Amino acid sequence: MAKEHILVVDDEEDILELVRYNLTKEGYRVTAVATGEEALRTAHSIHPELILLDLMLPGVDGLEVCRKLKQDPKTSHVPIIMLSAKGEEADIVTGLELGAADYVTKPFSPRVLIARLRAVLRRRSAEPLSESAPLTIHDLVIHPGRHEVLIQGQQVDLTVTEFRLLHMLARRPGWVFTRSQIVNTVHGDDYPVSDRSVDVQVVGLRKKLGALGDYIETVRGVGYRFKE
CATH class of the missing domain: 3.40.50.2300 (Response regulator)
Incomplete structure (x- = not known):
């Protein structure tokens, strides 16, 4: 084959x-x-x-x-x-x-x-099929299969890294992810990107999400989570 x-x-x-x-x-x-x-x-x-x-x-x-x-x-x-x-x-x-x-x-x-x-x-x-289903959180809709994010029906222009970060957090609301976990999940194990780059990506993602950026919460000394 x-x-x-x-x-x-x-x-x-x-x-x-x-x-x-x-x-x-x-x-x-x-x-x-x-x-x-x-x-x-x-x-x-x-x-x-x-x-x-x-x-x-x-x-x-x-x-x-x-x-x-x-x-x-x-x-x-x-x-x-x-x-x-x-x-x-x-x-x-x-x-x-x-x-x-x-x-x-x-x-x-x-x-x-x-x-x-x-x-x-x-x-x-290895991506589970269940993770391809759209996520709807109030005015925010995430389409994993299309790599598309909508806020009140309007498309938000995200990079692939920002999309993966948002999808990772949003599909497990309330779950805290460390910066290292985020790097490994978004980019793969042993990737040459510093944990601090996650902070920069989160800042950019929050800005693009506007008022809905508040859904992404900082857990001081640990990492980030998506508000339940």
Whole structure:
């Protein structure tokens, strides 16, 4: 039985061949393209289960490709692992805020890349079906399947990270989550993002929710919870 279809986007031919060879050897179906424009077209035509996306691309760069894919309802659900020679925290955070599921820096070990890819696919397939049901809390409606949040019928523009954070808290009102738990649930175990970045994300999320931002309560010295 064929494994998942992976779209690989990189303008370096040797990287494309390295990744294609190793993924094919593991049984994955692989489509490889070299530009951002090709990535956008191909993602819509082949419906991949995951995208490996280089950050530095000619023309439309990887960050813009990620942004466009995550804004499109037809591709917003597809997990993206970003590949880049940049390893600074600012670049990692930018990729995450745009919706990347993971971030691997070059040069990388093919075994490590495949392990990270499998982890992302496992997290995606392990999401309980019950968690895809819409949540309605007074004027707030959260649609996990659509990655959509409505307040009094008006859509709120959230990043993927903000959406996951809100959904995590809202589906268990009254339950207190530590910053580490939030990082692990939203980004995955051992992710290179500091606990303090959660505070920044919460501030941004509250601002976007307006008056309903008060639903997200700070539990001093512990973390956050969604008001019961």
